[in-house]
Amino acid sequence: MRQIETAAITRAVKEAAIAANYDLGKDLLAALQRGEQEEESPSGREIFRQLLENASIADTERVPLCQDCGLAVIFVELGQEVQIVGGDFEQAIQEGVRQGYGEGYLRKSLCHPLTRANTGDNTPAVIHTEIVPGDRLKITVVPKGGGSENMSRVFMLKPAEGRAGVIEKVVTAVKEAGPNPCPPIIVGVGIGGTFERAALLAKKALLREVGSPNPDPELAALEQEMLQQVNDLGIGPQGLGGRITAMAVHVLMQPSHIASLPVAVNIQCHASRHKEAVL
Amino acid sequence: MSKTVKLTPPLTDKDVEVLEIGDRVLVSGVIYTARDAAHKRLVDLLAAGKELPVDFKGQILYYVGPSPARPGRVIGAAGPTTSYRMDSYTPTMLQLGLKAMIGKGKRSPEVIAAMQQYKAVYLGATGGAGALISQCIKKAQVVAFPELGPEAVHRLEVENLPAIVINDCKGRDLYELGVKEYRRTADTNIEPTVCR
Ligand code: SF4
Numbered sequence: 001m002r003q004i005e006t007a008a009i010t011r012a013v014k015e016a017a018i019a020a021n022y023d024l025g026k027d028l029l030a031a032l033q034r035g036e037q038e039e040e041s042p043s044g045r046e047i048f049r050q051l052l053e054n055a056s057i058a059d060t061e062r063v064p065l066c067q068d069c070g071l072a073v074i075f076v077e078l079g080q081e082v083q084i085v086g087g088d089f090e091q092a093i094q095e096g097v098r099q100g101y102g103e104g105y106l107r108k109s110l111c112h113p114l115t116r117a118n119t120g121d122n123t124p125a126v127i128h129t130e131i132v133p134g135d136r137l138k139i140t141v142v143p144k145g146g147g148s149e150n151m152s153r154v155f156m157l158k159p160a161e162g163r164a165g166v167i168e169k170v171v172t173a174v175k176e177a178g179p180n181p182c183p184p185i186i187v188g189v190g191i192g193g194t195f196e197r198a199a200l201l202a203k204k205a206l207l208r209e210v211g212s213p214n215p216d217p218e219l220a221a222l223e224q225e226m227l228q229q230v231n232d233l234g235i236g237p238q239g240l241g242g243r244i245t246a247m248a249v250h251v252l253m254q255p256s257h258i259a260s261l262p263v264a265v266n267i268q269c270h271a272s273r274h275k276e277a278v279l
Numbered sequence: 280m281s282k283t284v285k286l287t288p289p290l291t292d293k294d295v296e297v298l299e300i301g302d303r304v305l306v307s308g309v310i311y312t313a314r315d316a317a318h319k320r321l322v323d324l325l326a327a328g329k330e331l332p333v334d335f336k337g338q339i340l341y342y343v344g345p346s347p348a349r350p351g352r353v354i355g356a357a358g359p360t361t362s363y364r365m366d367s368y369t370p371t372m373l374q375l376g377l378k379a380m381i382g383k384g385k386r387s388p389e390v391i392a393a394m395q396q397y398k399a400v401y402l403g404a405t406g407g408a409g410a411l412i413s414q415c416i417k418k419a420q421v422v423a424f425p426e427l428g429p430e431a432v433h434r435l436e437v438e439n440l441p442a443i444v445i446n447d448c449k450g451r452d453l454y455e456l457g458v459k460e461y462r463r464t465a466d467t468n469i470e471p472t473v474c475r
Binding site for chain 1: 343345355357363413414443457458464
């Protein structure tokens with residue numbers, strides 16, 4: 001068994017939370033640059049230009065990319081040969097979020113759902129843990145903004161609706177979201193599993209490098225078709241009209257019940273922030 | 280052809296009437312912030328017959344919940360939040376004489392009608408450009424509901440804060456017209472249902 005101290009986990013989460021909110025990934029920067037070149041609408045190109053400038057100001061002036069520093073969604077892949085020592089594993093992650101959002105001057109955006117009283121430290125984070133082979137611990141911090149999360153949907157389709165039905169639902173979700181989730185967006189799609197698994201797949205799909213093809217040729221083709229139809233909507237950057245509503249569609253799929261066809265659409269804004277740490 | 284207009288509140292009916300969808304505006308001077316929780320407080324105060332902490336007549340309201348300022352800085356990131364969540368409160372705010380709102384995303388038909396009735400405009404700032412927009416904010420001060428943290432009402436002094444006219448006081452909507460130009464699908468029904 002390889003031992004990992006909870007203190008190291010807290011530190012890793014804290015650093016990843018801060019880094020995610022200040023430094024846009026290289027893949028996203030490249031996608032924004034491509035957008036600035038390829039967008040046909042002048043106001044759309046102007047938005048891409050602003051977003052690139054925003055990323056550079058965030059980096060040099062140490063201002064978060066977006067004031068909505070998100071609810072911290074944490075994906076954990078815990079190697080089965082790892083032993084966590086020195087305290088409670090989940091508490092160590094929550095402490096990392098608390099410290100990161102405090103010391104990083106990040107906005108605390110969590111509240112009691114009914115009274116709306118702020119929890120004050122951006123906890124509790126939402127943690128998804130998977131046990132995997134090996135002796136490593138991989139933690140991915142995904143600060144998820146409310147604006148785009150609010151436009152996300154889960155559909156329980158009839159199997160007869162099939163592939164065309166799935167595409168239609170993805171297009172519907174993007175269409176109804178319109179300018180609200182800060183387009184240009186990234187669309188995470190989860191197909192299959194159960195009600196809750198489809199949603200989790202959709203969120204996980206957002207972690208793939210933007211612009212990289214899906215390793216599964218069937219899904220790669222599906223993504224292309226969805227992207228084409230989404231961009232035919234003409235919503236464009238910030239909803240002002242344009243060619244690029246989504247920079248990418250990412251799909252994850254797994255078998256479902258013979259009676260079901262769950263489809264989840266997790267909409268992600270251009271501030272698609274995620275940072276991983278491997279211990 | 281769209282034009283660029285400099286706006287400094289307090290605004291009059293005349294200032295608002297010249298604005299058309301697609302126009303670029305640069306906002307300077309004093310503006311106020313409020314988002315979900317602050318709107319609820321303001322409308323509750325009105326319902327209770329109490330005085331508001333700010334006189335909104337002729338003013339511009341920015342829907343934003345900034346991130347905390349680093350020591351020595353004016354403010355953190357400060358981009359717009361999605362406006363439809365304020366829709367149910369907005370006609371009341373317009374009735375008080377509010378002349379412009381800055382946010383992102385669609386407004387309800389009721390809000391668009393109220394903007395026509397009371398002569399007001401809705402301006403879109405770039406969602407997710409929080410770092411960029413923070414550079415236009417020269418002073419920030421909490422003027423009401425400090426207990427709401429990022430949702431408190433702030434008084435901001437801004438310089439050339441860039442935005443675009445989404446809804447003018449003639450009831451037009453840039454989100455509808457702009458998208459039409461680039462749409463390649465036959466489907467014309469893009470009325471969002473989730474935004475109501
Ligand atoms: S949707 Fe994304 S970019 Fe837009 S305000 Fe929210 S977190 Fe920021």
